[in-house]
Amino acid sequence: MNKIYRYGLGLLLLVSVKVQAQNQVIDAIIKEANENSQLEVLAHELLEGVGPRLVGSPQMQQAHDWAVSQYKSWGISARNEQWGEWRGWERGITHIDMVSPWTRSLSGMQLAWSPASPQGGAQGEVVVLPDFADSVAFQKWLPTVKGKYVMISAPQITGRPDYNWEKWATEKSFEKMKEARSAADIAWQERLRKTGKNRQALPLALEEAGALGIITSYWSRAFGANKIFSASTKKVPTVDLSLEDYGLLFRLAESGKKPQINLNAQSRETGVQPTFNTIAEIKGTEKPDEYVMLSAHFDSWDGGTGATDNGTGTILMMEVMRILKEVYPNPKRTILVGHWGSEEQGLNGSRGFVEDHPELIDKIQVLFNQDNGTGRVANLSGQGFVDSYEYLGRWMNKVPREITADIETSFPGNPGGGGSDYASFVAAGVPAFSLSSLSWDYGTQTWHTNVDTYDKIVFDDVRSNAILAAILVYMASEEPVQVSREKRIPLNMRTGEPTEWPTPRSPNRRGGLD
Structure with missing residues (x-):
């Protein structure tokens, strides 16, 4: 009985020492x-x-x-x-300036693996991808993009995130906005579909037709935030513009004011x-x-x-x-x-x-x-x-x-x-x-x-x-x-x-x- 007691006590002490050592390490982790x-x-x-x-x-x-x-x-x-x-690819500077109908430096950047602009940039008119009847009409339109920048993203109905609308708008106004946004998204997807090109192939077709560059905007549904991924173009630059500046160019182009930009996007291939x-x-x-x-x-x-x-x-x-x-x-x-x-x-x-x-x-x-x-x-x-x-x-x-x-x-x-x-x-x-x-x-x-x-x-x-x-x-x-x-x-x-x-x-x- 005495022997069993001593064995049990020894085991208890061993466990106690191990737990104490364990706690010391954990305490030290927290302290450090x-x-x-x-x-x-x-x-x-x-x-x-x-x-x-x-x-x-x-x-x-x-x-x-x-x-x-x-x-x-x-x-x-x-x-x-x-x-x-x-x-291998290394990013350089991105300067995007609207030079007509008035002057403004725009907020945007080159997408990853995008080709560069000519040194000093290139100036040209900005046009919006039209709503074609079908892919045949798109092919007939393609030659007109030579020497121009083409916008291929949907404009946003609002630049305010949903949480901002929820805080300040009436329920009716908020619902109206969401319905309009959904309809606009669907309409733009249909516009893209009628070109007969997917998102990767469309920029390639535009650059082959002589476009100076591709302009996109991938808003992240938060103030000031855009998703920035990669370009599919092989010859001309692709840039992403902020929601605000993309919308500005889009509306100017749609209303016939023929905005022009100078885009200087420098990058280099490193093999x-x-x-x-x-x-x-x-x-x-x-x-x-x-x-x-x-x-x-x-x-x-x-x-x-x-x-x-x-x-x-x-x-x-x-x-x-x-x-x-x-x-x-x-x-x-x-x-x-x-x-x-x-x-x-x-x-x-x-x-x-x-x-x-x-x-x-x-x-x-x-x-x-x-x-x-x-x-x-x-x-x-x-x-x-x-x-x-x-x-x-x-x-x-x-x-x-x-x-x-x-x-x-x-x-x-x-x-x-x-x-x-x-x-x-x-x-x-x-x-x-x-x-x-x-x-x-x-x-x-x-x-x-x-x-x-x-x-x-x-x-x-x-x-x-x-x-x-x-x-x-x-x-x-x-x-x-x-x-x-x-x-x-x-x-x-x-x-x-x-x-x-x-x-x-x-x-x-x-x-x-x-």
Whole structure:
């Protein structure tokens, strides 16, 4: 009896010591994150020192090199791994000036991979794509665009977002506006359809007919925000104008005032460029060949500086690695972080990593990815892994309640087939989870827009996410055994029949080159 008592007491003391040590590390994580945060510095250096990170651009390469250097300054091993090649392109200045019927400098920018204007720009009349009877009428009209700029986007009924209308308009007025907007959108889609060309082919037809350039406007339904993507033209520039200035030119052209602009959009092709992922690691001590992963894509579109897509995810993961190196320098398992290239064109960097490292896939304990903005983590899905609730629930229980109180969970959930880089790993059977954030009007205000900039970051929310992610990684590293990978095959909600688990897909390793 005495012997059993002593054994029980020893076991209790062992558990108590382990819990106490665990709490000390967690307390140290919280203290380091709150008292020595590097988030603001990292954001400034990445977003404003380097700038936007369009795949194939010099800034993308500069970002990779900066990250490796930053990690090494913290004593963390880091490297750039090539996974493919991309069409190289560098943005230059964009000056758009209306010179008739009066003078005004317009707000707009060249789209990614757009050809340049002649040096000093080119002046020409601006015309609106007419409403043709059919594609035959479009072909007859085409020769008239020679020497002119052609507007191919729908004008907006209003430049006020819906939330502004809801605040100030009468209900009747608001409904009237929405009906008019819907009708105008449908009418413009029909106008485009009657050309016989899709959105990619129409600009090509216009440039072949001698147009000086293409003018678009892709409003994001928020004040001052436009989506900025890529051009399909091969010879002449494509620019996106702000809603306000696009509407001005459109109305002048429609009323017969024949506005003219001088467009000087400079850019240059830089040939075939290598594309990389940046990988950093803190080597494990007891199980160095098992891994806990952090994940965030490094590239961005270049309308703004990619602050919330995905600068915040990038600096979050860098800060987590810095914190863990400081307070947990000898983890049980190796802690890896992947900063992926070309997520925006189809998860290419992370798909390349999965395809190039089959030896790692079965040894990844879990992966945590963050990609959708600056807000506090608000949603966590089990991604179809049957036992995800058991281990994620235990680990999250160690996170301060004020951080986890408002996180909605879905277990076991369904596997993500796309959307961000965690899906590349889920398809390969890795328990990979998206730390999904509060909106902060991400979809309209900053996602792929010209105003996705440093000032939109909510650093208190990112700091909260750093604490959450660091504790989850620490707990996953300390977990005695590898977590279960048992999957629940999702059901088709319409038929009730089982579907299939997502399958790994190969990356595009020659973007814009084939």
